[in-house]
Amino acid sequence: xSAIQPAPKLPPGPxxxxxxxxxxxxxxxxxxxxxxxxxxxxxxxxxxxxEIGGFSVSSLVDRSAQDIRRSIDDLLSSCGLDDLLLLYLxxxxxxxxxxxxxxxxxxxxxxxxxxxxxxSSWLLDQLDECRARRQVLIxxxxxxxxxxxxxxxxxxxxxxxxxxxxxxGRAVLTASRAGEYSFEGEPLDQGATGSVFTTGLIEGIRSxxxxxxxxxxxxxxxxxxxxxxxxxxxxxxxxxxxxLFGAEGSIYLARNPVGIPITPIKLPDALYSALTxxxxxxxxxxxxxxxxxxxxxxxxxxxxxxxELEQISSTDIAKVASVAQSILADSEQQAGSELSAQLSETExxxxxxxxxxxxxxxxxxxxxxxxxxxxxxxxxxxxxxxAITPQNESDWWRD
Numbered sequence: 001x002s003a004i005q006p007a008p009k010l011p012p013g014p015x016x017x018x019x020x021x022x023x024x025x026x027x028x029x030x031x032x033x034x035x036x037x038x039x040x041x042x043x044x045x046x047x048x049x050x051e052i053g054g055f056s057v058s059s060l061v062d063r064s065a066q067d068i069r070r071s072i073d074d075l076l077s078s079c080g081l082d083d084l085l086l087l088y089l090x091x092x093x094x095x096x097x098x099x100x101x102x103x104x105x106x107x108x109x110x111x112x113x114x115x116x117x118x119x120s121s122w123l124l125d126q127l128d129e130c131r132a133r134r135q136v137l138i139x140x141x142x143x144x145x146x147x148x149x150x151x152x153x154x155x156x157x158x159x160x161x162x163x164x165x166x167x168x169g170r171a172v173l174t175a176s177r178a179g180e181y182s183f184e185g186e187p188l189d190q191g192a193t194g195s196v197f198t199t200g201l202i203e204g205i206r207s208x209x210x211x212x213x214x215x216x217x218x219x220x221x222x223x224x225x226x227x228x229x230x231x232x233x234x235x236x237x238x239x240x241x242x243x244l245f246g247a248e249g250s251i252y253l254a255r256n257p258v259g260i261p262i263t264p265i266k267l268p269d270a271l272y273s274a275l276t277x278x279x280x281x282x283x284x285x286x287x288x289x290x291x292x293x294x295x296x297x298x299x300x301x302x303x304x305x306x307x308e309l310e311q312i313s314s315t316d317i318a319k320v321a322s323v324a325q326s327i328l329a330d331s332e333q334q335a336g337s338e339l340s341a342q343l344s345e346t347e348x349x350x351x352x353x354x355x356x357x358x359x360x361x362x363x364x365x366x367x368x369x370x371x372x373x374x375x376x377x378x379x380x381x382x383x384x385x386x387a388i389t390p391q392n393e394s395d396w397w398r399d
């Protein structure tokens with residue numbers, strides 16, 4: 001028999017993510033993709049769940065190169081040192097004649113990559129200048145503009161040179177090696193299906209299966225390992241890649257939503273002998289050892305101690321059972337006090353979040369008022385604008 005303990009809280013600090021997906025292209029040189037939009041929505045959903053990823057997530061689907069650059073710039077330039085930054089791109093990738101890698105947007109033209117594409121070197125410059133000391137870049141992209149069946153990409157390139165850069169605390173995950181295809185999943189009878197690699201990432205986080213060491217956290221390494229095995233299980237001819245550069249400790253993407261399984265441990269022989277001793281005083285002494293286990297902080301010791309004390313409280317003689325019952329009651333009271341403190345802390349956070357929402361609403365209303373005034377000014381009749389002559393121009397601006 002085992003129990004489930006809730007996963008620990010996510011590490012402190014802001015968690016910010018941007019998911020970018022492009023599935024339709026104006027240039028017929030780029031084939032349309034099925035998976036990106038669904039991938040971005042599903043990934044944003046699991047990362048943005050406060051009980052799983054806890055990220056503040058924004059999504060961009062089928063946007064222009066300028067929109068994508070501006071959104072990336074806005075996010076990265078606003079990050080602080082303690083932020084965890086995650087950037088996800090699912091789109092076509094293509095090389096120019098000089099071997100420079102570009103990510104394609106809806107308005108990217110293969111013949112004008114420099115002016116219409118998003119160059120990987122520009123993205124790396126932004127990441128290098130970003131203050132966030134923990135950065136995760138996930139690319140489920142092809143690295144050419146052509147398809148082969150349901151595959152993306154075909155040109156061999158040095159991904160590490162294009163994607164890792166000089167950043168500290170940066171993890172880069174890609175769906176495939178440079179010379180391999182990045183496969184979308186087989187189409188279903190109804191609806192679209194996701195990319196094999198991104199589907200593996202999402203499944204591992206959402207199900208908790210990526211938490212292989214059962215510590216309650218799903219790290220970048222955990223997610224990559226699960227997605228890698230997922231791709232191999234589904235027979236896709238691609239090999240996901242991972243680079244970790246200058247990272248200090250693990251970067252946690254999520255909590256395990258299932259929790260941490262707890263299995264009772266075997267009692268030491270001496271403790272078991274004392275608990276089954278015919279003398280009540282000896283058994284009471286062993287019960288006090290179990291009381292210490294309840295306070296140990298070790299989930300397996302605590303679970304084992306509770307099960308043993310519950311058994312004793314219902315089966316032993318009154319003199320011994322009352323001691324076990326008293327210890328259990330004290331433990332419940334302490335747990336109740338801790339829960340009350342947690343609820344109070346949660347209420348404080350909710351009040352602060354409500355205050356922030358109200359402030360944002362006021363700012364939005366103020367901006368709307370200003371925009372309305374600006375539109376009214378821009379829509380004035382020409383004869384009114386013509387009335388502003390050089391002689392009265394200074395008076396007009398003063399008013």
